[in-house]
Amino acid sequence: MNIVIVGAGSVGSELVEQLALEDHNIVIIDTQGEVIENLINSFDVKGICGNGASHEIMSEAEVHDSDLLIACTQNDELNILCCLLAKSFGASDTIARVRNPEYFKLFTERNINLSMMINAELEAALEISRSLRYQQAIMIEPFANGKVxxxxxxxxxxxxxxxLKLIDIPSKLGVKFLVTAVDRGDEVIIPSGYFELHSNDKIYILASSKDIFLLFKKLGIARGAKSIMIIGGSRIASYLADELSKVDIKVKIIEKDKSRCEELDEELPKAEIICGDGTNQDLLIDEGMLNCDAVVSLCPIDEQNIIISLFALSKNIGKIITKIDKPTYSKLLSASGLDSIVSLRKSTSDQIIRYVRSKQNSMGSKINRLYSILQGKAEAIEFQVNDSFKACSIPLKDLKTIQDILIGGIVRNDKLIIPGGNDTIENGDSVIIVSAVRAEQLDDLNDILE
Structure with a gap:
């Protein structure tokens, strides 16, 4: 596909890397010449320095011949304008990153001529809210409209x-679930039934929400937090506090900007807003960090979030969630014992990659959901099966698939099937595949077949 990306910040750079690896023709536009230079030296892409909303720049980028334009600058108005202009130029599809909730609601209701709008801050808040359901859950990601x-x-x-060997799980625990992937040190494993779990393994469990609850009860994993401290009064914090207030979770937000505190106080009547510096450790203690079930660090600077989270870790806070956008910091945090990480660039790129693959494969099995796991080394992909799948009704034991993929779940008539050898994939099913193969190999469900 011919794809034009406007904005080479953290999100735009991530998209360039991911989409270039999938062999798309990429043009990246940004006003920062040095950033453009770095990207074209690192990837096989064309770079243009300039304003993405100008007629001259759009002509140079050949937007009229593009299959997709993605506007992901920090400015909502610019992103929307770029997409509208691109459509007038003849771009087939457009995606705008829109952070302002008022814009997002307005343009959704008015059905403006955009193929897709992405609110990465809202998605990040929902991701954090899900992970707060259980103290030891690093990540919880829904599939099949929440059924899985x-x-x-x-x-x-x-x-x-x-x-415990995976083959012994049903008899030992009596709960229906599947371990779909294992992170052991630097090794990514798509396990077989004879794989044995060890302490410190990070594992990805697939099950219904009911069976997740039953499993965690047997494992002694505590239910979610009842009191949360959020450091940093960003849009994510606002979305998160609003979401948590719906389930009566006590929320305290610490933000140093006085005018932002006043906005938050008006927006969030159920939350307690404290005006102060969240990097001040004495302030955090005075405001009750030690009595909180969870601490969520959402400052605009990664390094601040790391320091705050490490301090919370030193005080044995039950659950700590850290916003990080620089990929190089993720491994550092994990080695320090901080595993729950949220990334705006990752959540945004996952949504856009899913859209691109679905457009590219319009005749095959639709991709309903895509989630990058194991720090980008593997993916969980939900396909909607149609009659183009070549192996419908064939028992899975007779199915010849490529290496490093696992059929994690089949949803049929709103019920999850943990697949066994005699189960089949049928037209109309939703199928969840966990894959450690190169991303561009799985645009369609047929790609899992040998």
């Missing part, structure tokens, strides 16, 4: 899972 969840946890020493 993939949950990431760490295997604790001497837990029921420590030393």
């Amino acid at each position: 969840e993939i949950v990431e946890i760490k295997v604790e020493e001497k837990s029921l899972l420590d030393g």
